[in-house]
Amino acid sequence: MNIKLTEQAQKQNLGIEAAPFLHARLSTRAIMLITSGALLPGFLCLAWFQGFGLVWQFLICLVTSLVCEGAVALLRHRNLGRALTDGSFLVTCMLLAMTLPPLLPWYLTAVTAAFAILLVKEAFGGLGMNIFNPAMAGFIFVFISCSGFMFSTWLSHAPGALTAATPQATYEVIFKGADPLLLRAQVRALDPQLKDYDAQRSGTDARSGATAASEADAVSGATWLENVKAARKQGDGALGRLPEVTDAAVTAYASTALALAAGGIALMCLHIIIIRMVLAYFAALLIFAALGHYLWPDLIMAPLPQLLLGGAVLAGFFIITDPVTNAGTSKGRIAFAVFAAFLIVVIRACGSYSDSVAFSVLLANAAAPLIDVLTRRRAFGHGYRGGELD
């Protein structure tokens, strides 16, 4: 066996790659850094509406992924420096921090990040080889594993949540295991309409904090999509009398979406993400939602809430455009985007979890190889109908 191996080693052509020699305009590291930069406005915006917990989540993810990437590089005898500076895990960490609940206990965040990096990315061969989007797969992992935590540690969007969810307060909850209920009540109280609602519900002053919030949670779920799902389950034409999204929450969702869109448009201008894919995604999402809402108003939300609530905008600009996990052909990418949008609308209406973006993205990722095969381009000189070359 030893002799065979030496021969194989000699055939490794001394580091010279075979043709074709292609020149990339941007290195992978540059692309990843620019993408992280483009995520930054959305990240800061969300941090303003959801508190400092986001930053802690990002730091936990970052440390975990650095450790994991380093360990994998050592195990694989790869260059440690290059593995730790390629920046792809930076994007994964930012996406995870933006999708995970801001007050998730640190050990769950760490396990999520480790799962995303080790099992979803590195087990398939590392950067560029993964089938599934690491951030979304990690999110689903923790979502299915500990759905109780996902809802009890979620912060509703409220203007200026950063002033209530200060670094110190969120640190206590995330690392020391303090009860998140009080902090959640404080953040909820920042939203005037929710404050009135809580006060009405408990029949007492809203300042009695935790009890008011816990009772309010019994009727209004952690996220607005959760409320929508609950209303749909109650049936009797429920989407007509949905729990209305408060004005403050609308502002929060809309401005986050705008901030994300700003980053996404910057990426489009730099030709890092594919414009037609993003356009196809949003057009398909709106069309499917409008059509569905027209046909089954009880089941499917109107287009605008579909777009703003949950992670639809984030997915459109930053997740489905991941060059590794989407389809490989031009037509295929459009089909991929449309398929993902379709799944988002359908799973939101029929799924058992409140938001569907992560599930849709993973299903679309799984379908990407098939899409590639179905949209394969005709080789030159082959396949003419009635021609002699076929």
Place this chain on the structure above:
Amino acid sequence: MNTHFSEAEGAAVPAKKPSLLRTFTRGLWSNNPGLCQLLGLCPLLAVSGNAVSALGLGLATLFVVCLSSVIISLLRSLILREVRIPLYIVLIATLVTVLRFYVEAFYPDLYDSLGIYLSLIVTNCIIMGRAEAVAGRENVLRSFLDSAGCGLGFALVLFCLGSVREIAGSGTWMTGAGALLGDWAAPFETVLYSHDYTYLIAVLPPGGFFVLALFIALKNAFSIHRRNRIENRFRIDSVRD
């Protein structure tokens, strides 16, 4: 990979039978049905949600594979080659039916928790594979040792898989051992940590695939460790990425 090479080389060099010990240990490690042959995956993934039912199914499979191998090996001169598969199936199905009645009578809780997978041992490829590959050709001792190794290897993998999934998914180990396996097993029931730290996904179907994949990776890492070390010595620094 390793086993493919060794089998191919074994085919080229004629007729040197492995030793009896090797016949036994092959099924435990180098040709393990759960980790290497990847046979019997359906029960392996479906029943391994907790350690006790995994152990129950593992023992049942071990029993059936050993007994069927011995019987087939005894009858091998009487079995016509053309109809051997139906005959094997009849034999195995008989054994499984006997076992099923036994479990139903004496361990009703285990019977409930295994459900249809107990009857499905009939179609388990491990048993058919052993009958076809070894028991129909070799003498009784050799086929018994071979099938005992395979069955034991399968039961061990099943038990480890069940343990890991149960510990990660519900924070306990061997729950229901007393009820399912009899009073002797009751002291093994342990609660390791609270539900706050468990990962439900481990006991759900995807968890079975994750844990099995990790087991296979670990096994491969062990068995090709030496080869990897040699390979890495020949790597060229400039091609490292």
